[in-house]
Amino acid sequence: MATSLADILFAAIAIAVTVAQAFILRSTARGMRHAAPDTRAGLEWAYAIAPAVALAALLVAVWLAMHPGTIEVRGVAPGIRS
Amino acid sequence: MTTETVTRTRPLAADLLTLTKPRIISLLLVTTAMPMYTAGSPDLFTVFVVMVGGYLMAGGANAVNMYYDRDIDDVMARTRTRPIPAGRMAPQAVLAFGAACATAATFLLGRYVNVVAATLALGGFYAYAFVYTRWLKRTTPQNIVLGGAAGAFPPLVGWAAVTGGVDLRAIILFLIVFYWTPPHFWALALNKQVDYGRAGIPMAPNTWGTRETIDQMWWYSVLLVALSLLPACIGMLGLPYVAAATVLGAIFLHDAWRVRRHRDADTAAWSAPAWKLYKFSLLYLALLFAAMAVDRHL
Numbered sequence: 001m002a003t004s005l006a007d008i009l010f011a012a013i014a015i016a017v018t019v020a021q022a023f024i025l026r027s028t029a030r031g032m033r034h035a036a037p038d039t040r041a042g043l044e045w046a047y048a049i050a051p052a053v054a055l056a057a058l059l060v061a062v063w064l065a066m067h068p069g070t071i072e073v074r075g076v077a078p079g080i081r082s
Numbered sequence: 083m084t085t086e087t088v089t090r091t092r093p094l095a096a097d098l099l100t101l102t103k104p105r106i107i108s109l110l111l112v113t114t115a116m117p118m119y120t121a122g123s124p125d126l127f128t129v130f131v132v133m134v135g136g137y138l139m140a141g142g143a144n145a146v147n148m149y150y151d152r153d154i155d156d157v158m159a160r161t162r163t164r165p166i167p168a169g170r171m172a173p174q175a176v177l178a179f180g181a182a183c184a185t186a187a188t189f190l191l192g193r194y195v196n197v198v199a200a201t202l203a204l205g206g207f208y209a210y211a212f213v214y215t216r217w218l219k220r221t222t223p224q225n226i227v228l229g230g231a232a233g234a235f236p237p238l239v240g241w242a243a244v245t246g247g248v249d250l251r252a253i254i255l256f257l258i259v260f261y262w263t264p265p266h267f268w269a270l271a272l273n274k275q276v277d278y279g280r281a282g283i284p285m286a287p288n289t290w291g292t293r294e295t296i297d298q299m300w301w302y303s304v305l306l307v308a309l310s311l312l313p314a315c316i317g318m319l320g321l322p323y324v325a326a327a328t329v330l331g332a333i334f335l336h337d338a339w340r341v342r343r344h345r346d347a348d349t350a351a352w353s354a355p356a357w358k359l360y361k362f363s364l365l366y367l368a369l370l371f372a373a374m375a376v377d378r379h380l
Binding site for chain 2: 006009010012013016017019020021023024027028030031032034035043044047048050051054055058061062065066
């Protein structure tokens, strides 16, 4: 697949994933209000957010794989030269 | 249920096969074998050993699951005829069978494939038997979401069996199965709410309500279909796969939307569409993974 086409596809996927994940979290919040009051809200939120974090990490990893060399260390910071 | 009450009315071999949940494993084997052909061109012996090892590992996990769930299996209509609640097998024998299967699988995969594949398969066993069954299943409505990780190990095993490791491409396959699990399983859980409620399992429909569950099924379906196209972005798969994933994804979204359209209606309205989504989701995953393997060898 040509690079430009891959970039367009990636952008479309990233938008769809972000929107879907946002609605999933919103629905989870609404669902937790239906749940019994003794539900451990903090833990439930951690469970809900963990897949979203993993998804964000995946998108970053895919983007870096599509654009190798995008992030590189440019020299040594001033003040720590030997 | 104790050993004293065990009565044998069915061949032992049939019960041992039931403990492994063969119908569920058949899909797991597809998601193990297809990534092997997506990763490369494995020899038939390796594929055979991975299939046998994969069956034993997943079958062992399913047996241990039946051991731990024997109390709730007894009160759910769907599971009441399983070997332990029906009184045909002693719980300890089921646990021993599960452990033996997992041990044999670890040996087979470690000795004849590689250590990484064996370790990942064992990781899947622990994730299902302990993290999902013992921890998540009875404590949170997110059980299916997080527990989906256990069912997503097979692509990692298949990939590692061929390449000797796991990379970004394998992780994408893992996440496709991971995000396929919520719409797939909640479509079943919607129609089994009474059973799960009787057993006290906090499934999403019983805890969050039908409307929120159906809403999340839709958004997880969107997520799944989007993620299924990700392999094309990194050149892992080409246009034939993209075409197959798009068509399959469109059908999946259509079926999920038919459920969502009736989310505020009563059970009669969404029950049949939910069953249809459940059945198609099985076919979807098998065909999607088959399309990956075909694309790599075109």
